[in-house]
Amino acid sequence: MQNSLALLDTEIILKYLGVESNYFSLNIFDSIESTNTFLIDFFKSNKVSNKSSLIHVAVAEVQTKGRGRNGRSWVSGFGESLTFSINWHFKEQPSFQLSSLSLVVGIALIRVFKSFSIEHIYLKWPNDVLFNHHKLAGVLIELRSGMEKRCNAVIGIGINFNLSNTTRTNIVTETTDLFQITGKLFDRNLVLSVLLIELRKVISDFEKFGFCFFKSEWLSYHAYEGKRVCLKTPKNQIMGIVNGVDDDGALFLLTDSGREIFNVGDVSLREEN
Ligand code: BTN
Secondary structure, eight states: OBSSOOOOOHHHHHHHHGGGGGGEEEEEEEEESOHHHHHHHHHHTTOSOTTOOOEEEEEEEEESSOBOGGGOBOOOOTTSEEEEEEEEEESSOOSSOGGGHHHHHHHHHHHHHHHTTOOSEEEETTTEEEETTEEEEEEEEEEEEOSTTOEEEEEEEEEESSOOHHHHHTOOSOBOOHHHHHSOBOOHHHHHHHHHHHHHHHHHHHHHHOGGGTHHHHHHTBTTTTOEEEEEOSSOEEEEEEEEEOTTOOEEEEETTEEEEESSOEEEEEEOO
């Protein structure tokens, strides 16, 4: 725990990572457009061999063009959040849906929050992290299939630590942060290290076993299970009651037409049941 803001620091993160540091290559930026964009461009420019097994990490004190899901922006001020991206090379195109990777990343986030005794955090399908219906963190995954059967995923994560009033007024969604939830200032270097270790573990398991390995754990964190919601898809809006997810992480809704399954969309709560 801290009394004031500690800046992101490579040496400290490597120390916290311990032997796990061998798996990661860290890039810390004071300011950058977007850590996701940085990693995507990095791999496009072939600066790194596709065969490299290192996990590249880009982390920034502030992003000037942070991106969210569905073309939205991700807003945060200097040092107020943990904003970072990692890449993952899937050795071959898995037989299961890579879209469920985002649900698995949500599990890593919840496990790490719990390890810091931050409780009552839930996941809104597919991967928003909520406390009391307010957004604490978000995940943006961008996939790039290359030659052969390999696929490179850039996994971007934003966690609100201590947002200023100015930042809050620039965010349209109902938002919260770790300071508001706990009254504590968490060390971003430590949280990042613990999260990198957990992400490496869960994504390795995901690569071997697929989403079904995590399904029951994911459902235990599912914010709107059994609730009446509206799902906005690129084509229309569907009302229904949330009724679990399938083995590929797609969402089931009980609608007027029966039990329907959806791969994309934004869920919002309609009313209390
Ligand atoms: C969302 O909830 O809409 C996803 C938000 C993802 C934000 C993170 S912050 C680090 C990484 N870089 C970006 O530009 N976006 C992701």
